Amino acid sequence: MSRHTRSPSRNAKDAEAGFEIQSDFQRFSQRDDVFRRSWWDARIRSAKSDLFYATYREPLSNWRSTDGFTQKDYALRNAAWQVSDLFTDLKLDADRREGFNDEFTLTRGVADERIDLGTPAETAAEIKRVAKGFGADLVGITDYDERWMYVNKFSDLSLTERPQEIPAEMTNVIVTAQSMDYDLIRTVPSALSGAATGAGYSRDAMVVLSVAQYIQNLGYQAVASMNDTSLAIPFAIRAGLGEYGRHGLLITKEFGPRVRLGKIYTDLPLAHDKPIQFGVKKFCDACQKCSTACPVQAIPNGPPSTERYNQSNIKGVRKWSIDGEKCFGYWTVQNTDCSICIRVCPYNKDFSKWWLRVGRWLAGTPLRRLMLWLDGWLGYGERIDPRRWWSAQG
Template sequence: MSDRKPAEWPANIRPEKTQDWDAFKESDTEAGIQVNDDFERFEQRNDMFCRSQWDEKIATKAAMEFWRGHRKPNFRKGDGFRQRDFALRNASWVMASSIMERGFSEGIREGFTDDIKQFHPPDSNKVKIESVEDMTREIKQVAKYFGADLVGITEYDERWVYTSKFNVRTKEESPVALPEGLTSVIMVGHAMEYDIIKSMPSALASTAVGKGYSTEAAIVMHIAQYIRNLGYEAVGSMNDTSLTIPQAIKAGLGEYGRHNMLITRDFGPRVRISKIFTDMPLYHDKPIKFGVTEFCEECRRCYEACPVDAITGGPPTNSGHNKSNVDGVEKWTTNCEKCFGYWTALRTDCAICMRVCPYNKNFSKWYMRAARWLAGTALRKLMLWLDIRLGYGERDMPQKWWSGDYQKLK
């Protein structure tokens, strides 16, 4: 336990600005992102997972049990929390954990606090790009080929890059060392299965999260290596290095929801997001709008369903609840301390807010696409009423998944 004591933090020296932040105002407006004058870049050590390593308030006994549960199945009695549920969840993490833990002795957690190390550096022969349009299409095709469900490209914007990164072993900070000359960020979305998420919260349903991370680790490494093989810089990244949601919105992957998640057209909030920073010349996508903001203004399902009142039912605000929130951006902000406290009590992640969200649907069905269309019109209240009336968002018992009922329905 000694290495979990709060560290004496060195003064955090904020990196110099290397970009003109005012130049992003136009694209911010287009994306519906309002960044105010008091905005400051986020320090990675303040995210909840890092705080659980150094902040006494967060590094509770329950938090330690939560982390230990990832190493050995944690036994509880309820459906969805038995040994087989934790065994499946932990098995789903194997690929992501194998990448994450290879630098563990040095306190490096690739994909979580540190970017993913390159396998081979950029080829010395840089291919000449005759058409940026063709190259952009090609990169998206390659990303899809490797398994990406969604791909969009946005400008490199240092405002979202963390001021420093956190070392889990030394509890110290170090600079985020990205290559110079980056111009673009390729944002990649990875869908999680609808059926299993219906039993959130449970260790069983968290399998979708672990599987998502394991899948995205492989996909992001493939894409980054392809770009490096063409002679360009490419840094693969998951939760590390920068905030993802503002970049995903700007890259046209979806809109921002009251529950602080990205809501995509094709998978709703049921996506994980990874990214590749690159200097390859690429065109940037435009943000998309399909009525989420207006729908969230009417809907409060996530707010009402959250067991610890972590989600706001009010309007967007400029400042958050605590140091784990980003200040200076006008948005709905979740109280991450309350949320993470509930995760640690469960010994696994929660995502009730994802389950109940009316955008959490199987959009391969035509009537779900019709419901999404309705949600984007002036009849959104009708869609919300129908959604509740028809029982969408209710929890399925984990046993239903184990019994193979979903497979029988396919």
């Protein structure tokens, strides 16, 4: 179990990715994830957290008359989660919640014969095209790095830890990103906006399952995974999908922080991508929009640090860390997932518009403070009324 130590240039690679790993680094265990803790840790679990989950999973009977939290808003949110939930619920009988606690089970096995797809660079190019054909919005490739794998998996059902099961031959990781709907995210906080989250996961599940099965059909091993098995963001950064933001989220060039991530571990020989920089680090240094907007002050307003709010932060990495307890606490009070930090992020834009691409370029230059001021002055990041979302669709 020392796959990552094979590489002689780990420090150089970390520097390239902007990772500041400390000597007291410890791998993270899924048990300490705040969502897992909301099942086993009495300090997190509450009647409100139970209700939070139940309203995703039962015929609708709980909603508020508040705009954005009506039956219709929840109806759309839960319908958007439907496909993701179906996959997640497939193996409950075997104490598996696939996509969140456990990797996905592929229905067909590995082909006996291995196909030669050319050089690792040619193979990588082809896999990316196939993944995009299956609906992936972004695809990057990096090498397996055990440091970001959960020490153990955790079951929300039996409340037990379990060892990882990724075979040792899996030396490559394909990272996918699915964009979330810009207009829905503008209505945050709302149950309605959760439809963007649900649709992101539903599409993500489809993509990682299809790509992994394609690789197995070529005669190689592949493990399809969503929020399970590992911390996705370090892999995504290494795979060139974006930079790390103050809100603890990946910021992609194409969709800002408005993405959901998937991972496919594989032994298919693949060329790797390099981390990208387009000015996010310096921009987040200057910008505190997410930190100011967070209703429970879960996002730091200072420089990156090694401080841990609680056990839900990884140990020994200098970075912006968020307080998962406060964050999830707000979700349970709202009775839906919150994405205020995504909504207000100046990188949360519809970059199909050329002037917003100019703004993104500006944010990566010394004029970043001007861009930040402009962003606020133009009213970007403000909440739109969920009723406006419903009627604007007409």
